Amino acid sequence: MENVKINCPFCGKTTLFAIYTPSFFQAHRSHSSASGSKTTYFKTKKKYEVQSPCPNCGKSVKEIQKALIEGKKDPEKEKKILERLKKQGLDFNVQTKF
């Protein structure tokens, strides 16, 4: 785990503090009567624990973390997709979608 400074992935104007945990392998011991004890490994996901919502654009901690993990979105592209969906008669609300 390390403390990192990140730029808000939405507005890019503010510096936010986050605790970054890289992905790693974690051992998990399981006991079963059939095969005795067994150690399996699984890979955890990398994660960012953002310390505060963005004071500039008001995005929540959850939204920022999601954007950091999934990569920066292209707002113009997203807008076009939304417009297309609206034309198709779908009322797509991004705010409540997440």
Ligand SMILES: [Zn+2]
């Ligand atoms: Zn922001």
